[in-house]
Amino acid sequence: MVDGGLPRMAARVLARLYTAESRSLTAAELVSALRVSPASVSKAIGYLEQVGMLHREPDPRRRLQHYVMADDVWQKAWQISSSTNANWAETAAEGVELFGAESPAGRRLSLMADFFRQLADDMSGGPGFAVLDDALTILAAYREAGRVVEVDRLAAVLDWPVDRVKTALEIAAAARLSAEQRAALAAAEE
Incomplete structure:
Protein backbone atom coordinates (compact mmCIF):
# COMPACT_ATOMS: atom_id res chain seq x y z
CA MET A 1 0.00 0.00 0.00
CA VAL A 2 2.88 2.36 0.78
CA ASP A 3 4.48 1.63 -2.59
CA GLY A 4 1.13 2.57 -4.14
CA GLY A 5 1.22 6.01 -2.51
CA LEU A 6 -0.62 5.52 0.78
CA PRO A 7 1.09 7.16 3.78
CA ARG A 8 2.86 4.54 5.92
CA MET A 9 0.74 4.89 9.07
CA ALA A 10 -2.50 5.05 7.07
CA ALA A 11 -1.44 1.83 5.34
CA ARG A 12 -0.76 0.17 8.69
CA VAL A 13 -4.15 1.23 10.09
CA LEU A 14 -5.94 0.08 6.95
CA ALA A 15 -4.11 -3.26 6.96
CA ARG A 16 -4.99 -3.81 10.62
CA LEU A 17 -8.65 -2.99 10.01
CA TYR A 18 -8.71 -5.24 6.96
CA THR A 19 -7.30 -8.21 8.87
CA ALA A 20 -9.22 -7.74 12.13
CA GLU A 21 -11.68 -10.42 13.24
CA SER A 22 -14.29 -7.77 14.00
CA ARG A 23 -15.64 -5.34 11.42
CA SER A 24 -14.36 -2.36 13.43
CA LEU A 25 -11.68 -1.32 15.90
CA THR A 26 -11.39 1.54 18.37
CA ALA A 27 -8.48 3.98 18.42
CA ALA A 28 -7.17 2.32 21.61
CA GLU A 29 -7.26 -1.09 19.92
CA LEU A 30 -5.36 0.29 16.94
CA VAL A 31 -2.77 1.97 19.19
CA SER A 32 -2.26 -1.29 21.07
CA ALA A 33 -2.10 -3.52 18.00
CA LEU A 34 0.23 -1.25 16.05
CA ARG A 35 2.31 -0.17 19.07
CA VAL A 36 2.27 3.48 18.09
CA SER A 37 1.16 6.73 19.67
CA PRO A 38 -2.48 7.80 19.75
CA ALA A 39 -1.49 10.87 17.71
CA SER A 40 -0.13 8.65 14.92
CA VAL A 41 -3.35 6.67 14.77
CA SER A 42 -5.44 9.84 14.91
CA LYS A 43 -3.57 11.38 11.97
CA ALA A 44 -3.86 8.17 9.92
CA ILE A 45 -7.58 7.88 10.68
CA GLY A 46 -8.10 11.51 9.69
CA TYR A 47 -6.44 10.86 6.34
CA LEU A 48 -8.40 7.65 5.71
CA GLU A 49 -11.68 9.37 6.60
CA GLN A 50 -10.87 12.30 4.33
CA VAL A 51 -10.36 10.03 1.33
CA GLY A 52 -13.43 7.93 2.19
CA MET A 53 -11.65 4.68 3.01
CA LEU A 54 -13.10 4.41 6.51
CA HIS A 55 -15.74 5.99 8.70
CA ARG A 56 -16.61 6.33 12.38
CA GLU A 57 -19.47 4.62 14.14
CA PRO A 58 -20.36 5.47 17.73
CA ASP A 59 -20.52 2.68 20.30
CA PRO A 60 -24.12 2.64 21.56
CA ARG A 61 -23.07 1.50 25.06
CA ARG A 62 -19.84 3.41 25.68
CA ARG A 63 -18.33 6.75 24.75
CA LEU A 64 -16.10 5.25 22.07
CA GLN A 65 -15.76 5.63 18.36
CA HIS A 66 -15.31 2.52 16.24
CA TYR A 67 -13.47 2.83 12.96
CA VAL A 68 -14.90 0.80 10.11
CA MET A 69 -13.34 0.25 6.72
CA ALA A 70 -15.58 1.23 3.82
CA ASP A 71 -17.16 -1.75 2.04
CA ASP A 72 -15.87 -0.43 -1.26
CA SER A 124 -12.45 6.18 -14.49
CA GLY A 125 -13.98 4.22 -17.33
CA GLY A 126 -13.99 7.26 -19.58
CA PRO A 127 -15.65 10.63 -19.27
CA GLY A 128 -19.11 9.10 -18.63
CA PHE A 129 -17.99 7.20 -15.53
CA ALA A 130 -18.99 10.00 -13.15
CA VAL A 131 -22.61 9.75 -14.30
CA LEU A 132 -22.58 5.97 -13.81
CA ASP A 133 -21.02 6.44 -10.37
CA ASP A 134 -23.81 8.91 -9.52
CA ALA A 135 -26.39 6.30 -10.59
CA LEU A 136 -24.78 3.72 -8.31
CA THR A 137 -24.79 6.24 -5.46
CA ILE A 138 -28.53 6.83 -5.97
CA LEU A 139 -29.23 3.09 -5.98
CA ALA A 140 -27.18 2.65 -2.80
CA ALA A 141 -29.11 5.50 -1.15
CA TYR A 142 -32.42 3.83 -2.04
CA ARG A 143 -31.17 0.51 -0.71
CA GLU A 144 -30.05 2.15 2.53
CA ALA A 145 -33.34 4.02 2.93
CA GLY A 146 -35.35 0.90 2.13
CA ARG A 147 -37.71 2.93 -0.01
CA VAL A 148 -37.81 5.35 -2.91
CA VAL A 149 -37.01 8.87 -1.73
CA GLU A 150 -38.35 12.01 -3.42
CA VAL A 151 -35.89 13.66 -5.81
CA ASP A 152 -35.81 16.95 -3.87
CA ARG A 153 -35.13 15.16 -0.58
CA LEU A 154 -32.46 12.95 -2.14
CA ALA A 155 -30.76 16.00 -3.67
CA ALA A 156 -30.74 17.71 -0.27
CA VAL A 157 -29.33 14.66 1.53
CA LEU A 158 -26.60 14.15 -1.08
CA ASP A 159 -25.99 17.91 -1.38
CA TRP A 160 -26.39 17.62 -5.16
CA PRO A 161 -28.33 19.78 -7.60
CA VAL A 162 -31.74 18.29 -8.46
CA ASP A 163 -30.73 17.95 -12.13
CA ARG A 164 -27.78 15.75 -11.14
CA VAL A 165 -30.11 13.44 -9.19
CA LYS A 166 -32.56 13.29 -12.12
CA THR A 167 -29.76 12.42 -14.56
CA ALA A 168 -28.47 9.70 -12.23
CA LEU A 169 -31.99 8.26 -11.92
CA GLU A 170 -32.34 8.19 -15.71
CA ILE A 171 -29.01 6.35 -16.06
CA ALA A 172 -30.00 3.88 -13.33
CA ALA A 173 -33.34 3.25 -15.03
CA ALA A 174 -31.66 2.73 -18.41
CA ALA A 175 -29.18 0.27 -16.89
CA ARG A 176 -32.03 -1.61 -15.22
CA LEU A 177 -33.99 -1.84 -18.45
CA SER A 178 -30.90 -3.06 -20.26
CA ALA A 179 -30.39 -5.77 -17.64
CA GLU A 180 -34.04 -6.81 -17.92
CA GLN A 181 -33.79 -6.87 -21.70
CA ARG A 182 -30.66 -9.01 -21.52
CA ALA A 183 -32.38 -11.43 -19.13
CA ALA A 184 -35.41 -11.64 -21.43
CA LEU A 185 -33.19 -12.30 -24.43
CA ALA A 186 -31.26 -14.99 -22.54
CA ALA A 187 -34.52 -16.66 -21.48
CA ALA A 188 -35.83 -16.52 -25.06
CA GLU A 189 -32.65 -18.16 -26.36
CA GLU A 190 -33.04 -21.12 -23.98
Whole structure:
Protein backbone atom coordinates (compact mmCIF):
# COMPACT_ATOMS: atom_id res chain seq x y z
CA MET A 1 0.00 0.00 0.00
CA VAL A 2 2.88 2.36 0.78
CA ASP A 3 4.48 1.63 -2.59
CA GLY A 4 1.13 2.57 -4.14
CA GLY A 5 1.22 6.01 -2.51
CA LEU A 6 -0.62 5.52 0.78
CA PRO A 7 1.09 7.16 3.78
CA ARG A 8 2.86 4.54 5.92
CA MET A 9 0.74 4.89 9.07
CA ALA A 10 -2.50 5.05 7.07
CA ALA A 11 -1.44 1.83 5.34
CA ARG A 12 -0.76 0.17 8.69
CA VAL A 13 -4.15 1.23 10.09
CA LEU A 14 -5.94 0.08 6.95
CA ALA A 15 -4.11 -3.26 6.96
CA ARG A 16 -4.99 -3.81 10.62
CA LEU A 17 -8.65 -2.99 10.01
CA TYR A 18 -8.71 -5.24 6.96
CA THR A 19 -7.30 -8.21 8.87
CA ALA A 20 -9.22 -7.74 12.13
CA GLU A 21 -11.68 -10.42 13.24
CA SER A 22 -14.29 -7.77 14.00
CA ARG A 23 -15.64 -5.34 11.42
CA SER A 24 -14.36 -2.36 13.43
CA LEU A 25 -11.68 -1.32 15.90
CA THR A 26 -11.39 1.54 18.37
CA ALA A 27 -8.48 3.98 18.42
CA ALA A 28 -7.17 2.32 21.61
CA GLU A 29 -7.26 -1.09 19.92
CA LEU A 30 -5.36 0.29 16.94
CA VAL A 31 -2.77 1.97 19.19
CA SER A 32 -2.26 -1.29 21.07
CA ALA A 33 -2.10 -3.52 18.00
CA LEU A 34 0.23 -1.25 16.05
CA ARG A 35 2.31 -0.17 19.07
CA VAL A 36 2.27 3.48 18.09
CA SER A 37 1.16 6.73 19.67
CA PRO A 38 -2.48 7.80 19.75
CA ALA A 39 -1.49 10.87 17.71
CA SER A 40 -0.13 8.65 14.92
CA VAL A 41 -3.35 6.67 14.77
CA SER A 42 -5.44 9.84 14.91
CA LYS A 43 -3.57 11.38 11.97
CA ALA A 44 -3.86 8.17 9.92
CA ILE A 45 -7.58 7.88 10.68
CA GLY A 46 -8.10 11.51 9.69
CA TYR A 47 -6.44 10.86 6.34
CA LEU A 48 -8.40 7.65 5.71
CA GLU A 49 -11.68 9.37 6.60
CA GLN A 50 -10.87 12.30 4.33
CA VAL A 51 -10.36 10.03 1.33
CA GLY A 52 -13.43 7.93 2.19
CA MET A 53 -11.65 4.68 3.01
CA LEU A 54 -13.10 4.41 6.51
CA HIS A 55 -15.74 5.99 8.70
CA ARG A 56 -16.61 6.33 12.38
CA GLU A 57 -19.47 4.62 14.14
CA PRO A 58 -20.36 5.47 17.73
CA ASP A 59 -20.52 2.68 20.30
CA PRO A 60 -24.12 2.64 21.56
CA ARG A 61 -23.07 1.50 25.06
CA ARG A 62 -19.84 3.41 25.68
CA ARG A 63 -18.33 6.75 24.75
CA LEU A 64 -16.10 5.25 22.07
CA GLN A 65 -15.76 5.63 18.36
CA HIS A 66 -15.31 2.52 16.24
CA TYR A 67 -13.47 2.83 12.96
CA VAL A 68 -14.90 0.80 10.11
CA MET A 69 -13.34 0.25 6.72
CA ALA A 70 -15.58 1.23 3.82
CA ASP A 71 -17.16 -1.75 2.04
CA ASP A 72 -15.87 -0.43 -1.26
CA VAL A 73 -12.43 0.56 0.04
CA TRP A 74 -10.54 -0.60 -3.05
CA GLN A 75 -12.96 1.13 -5.40
CA LYS A 76 -12.45 4.29 -3.35
CA ALA A 77 -8.67 3.90 -3.65
CA TRP A 78 -9.02 3.51 -7.42
CA GLN A 79 -11.23 6.61 -7.63
CA ILE A 80 -8.75 8.62 -5.57
CA SER A 81 -5.92 7.56 -7.86
CA SER A 82 -7.98 8.49 -10.92
CA SER A 83 -8.82 11.86 -9.39
CA THR A 84 -5.16 12.48 -8.57
CA ASN A 85 -4.23 11.79 -12.19
CA ALA A 86 -6.93 14.21 -13.37
CA ASN A 87 -5.49 16.85 -11.02
CA TRP A 88 -2.00 16.29 -12.48
CA ALA A 89 -3.45 16.73 -15.98
CA GLU A 90 -5.20 19.95 -14.99
CA THR A 91 -2.09 21.36 -13.31
CA ALA A 92 0.06 20.52 -16.34
CA ALA A 93 -2.50 22.17 -18.65
CA GLU A 94 -2.32 25.32 -16.51
CA GLY A 95 1.45 25.18 -16.90
CA VAL A 96 1.09 25.06 -20.68
CA GLU A 97 -0.93 28.29 -20.52
CA LEU A 98 1.62 29.86 -18.18
CA PHE A 99 4.73 29.00 -20.22
CA GLY A 100 3.15 28.97 -23.68
CA ALA A 101 2.49 25.91 -25.83
CA GLU A 102 5.50 26.57 -28.08
CA SER A 103 8.08 26.86 -25.29
CA PRO A 104 10.16 23.80 -24.31
CA ALA A 105 8.46 23.71 -20.89
CA GLY A 106 5.04 24.15 -22.52
CA ARG A 107 5.64 21.20 -24.88
CA ARG A 108 6.74 18.97 -21.98
CA LEU A 109 3.78 20.05 -19.88
CA SER A 110 1.43 19.44 -22.79
CA LEU A 111 2.69 15.86 -23.10
CA MET A 112 2.30 15.46 -19.34
CA ALA A 113 -1.26 16.83 -19.43
CA ASP A 114 -2.21 14.49 -22.29
CA PHE A 115 -0.71 11.49 -20.51
CA PHE A 116 -2.41 12.09 -17.17
CA ARG A 117 -5.73 13.05 -18.79
CA GLN A 118 -5.75 9.77 -20.73
CA LEU A 119 -4.73 7.81 -17.63
CA ALA A 120 -7.49 9.43 -15.56
CA ASP A 121 -10.05 8.73 -18.30
CA ASP A 122 -8.90 5.11 -18.61
CA MET A 123 -9.06 4.58 -14.85
CA SER A 124 -12.45 6.18 -14.49
CA GLY A 125 -13.98 4.22 -17.33
CA GLY A 126 -13.99 7.26 -19.58
CA PRO A 127 -15.65 10.63 -19.27
CA GLY A 128 -19.11 9.10 -18.63
CA PHE A 129 -17.99 7.20 -15.53
CA ALA A 130 -18.99 10.00 -13.15
CA VAL A 131 -22.61 9.75 -14.30
CA LEU A 132 -22.58 5.97 -13.81
CA ASP A 133 -21.02 6.44 -10.37
CA ASP A 134 -23.81 8.91 -9.52
CA ALA A 135 -26.39 6.30 -10.59
CA LEU A 136 -24.78 3.72 -8.31
CA THR A 137 -24.79 6.24 -5.46
CA ILE A 138 -28.53 6.83 -5.97
CA LEU A 139 -29.23 3.09 -5.98
CA ALA A 140 -27.18 2.65 -2.80
CA ALA A 141 -29.11 5.50 -1.15
CA TYR A 142 -32.42 3.83 -2.04
CA ARG A 143 -31.17 0.51 -0.71
CA GLU A 144 -30.05 2.15 2.53
CA ALA A 145 -33.34 4.02 2.93
CA GLY A 146 -35.35 0.90 2.13
CA ARG A 147 -37.71 2.93 -0.01
CA VAL A 148 -37.81 5.35 -2.91
CA VAL A 149 -37.01 8.87 -1.73
CA GLU A 150 -38.35 12.01 -3.42
CA VAL A 151 -35.89 13.66 -5.81
CA ASP A 152 -35.81 16.95 -3.87
CA ARG A 153 -35.13 15.16 -0.58
CA LEU A 154 -32.46 12.95 -2.14
CA ALA A 155 -30.76 16.00 -3.67
CA ALA A 156 -30.74 17.71 -0.27
CA VAL A 157 -29.33 14.66 1.53
CA LEU A 158 -26.60 14.15 -1.08
CA ASP A 159 -25.99 17.91 -1.38
CA TRP A 160 -26.39 17.62 -5.16
CA PRO A 161 -28.33 19.78 -7.60
CA VAL A 162 -31.74 18.29 -8.46
CA ASP A 163 -30.73 17.95 -12.13
CA ARG A 164 -27.78 15.75 -11.14
CA VAL A 165 -30.11 13.44 -9.19
CA LYS A 166 -32.56 13.29 -12.12
CA THR A 167 -29.76 12.42 -14.56
CA ALA A 168 -28.47 9.70 -12.23
CA LEU A 169 -31.99 8.26 -11.92
CA GLU A 170 -32.34 8.19 -15.71
CA ILE A 171 -29.01 6.35 -16.06
CA ALA A 172 -30.00 3.88 -13.33
CA ALA A 173 -33.34 3.25 -15.03
CA ALA A 174 -31.66 2.73 -18.41
CA ALA A 175 -29.18 0.27 -16.89
CA ARG A 176 -32.03 -1.61 -15.22
CA LEU A 177 -33.99 -1.84 -18.45
CA SER A 178 -30.90 -3.06 -20.26
CA ALA A 179 -30.39 -5.77 -17.64
CA GLU A 180 -34.04 -6.81 -17.92
CA GLN A 181 -33.79 -6.87 -21.70
CA ARG A 182 -30.66 -9.01 -21.52
CA ALA A 183 -32.38 -11.43 -19.13
CA ALA A 184 -35.41 -11.64 -21.43
CA LEU A 185 -33.19 -12.30 -24.43
CA ALA A 186 -31.26 -14.99 -22.54
CA ALA A 187 -34.52 -16.66 -21.48
CA ALA A 188 -35.83 -16.52 -25.06
CA GLU A 189 -32.65 -18.16 -26.36
CA GLU A 190 -33.04 -21.12 -23.98
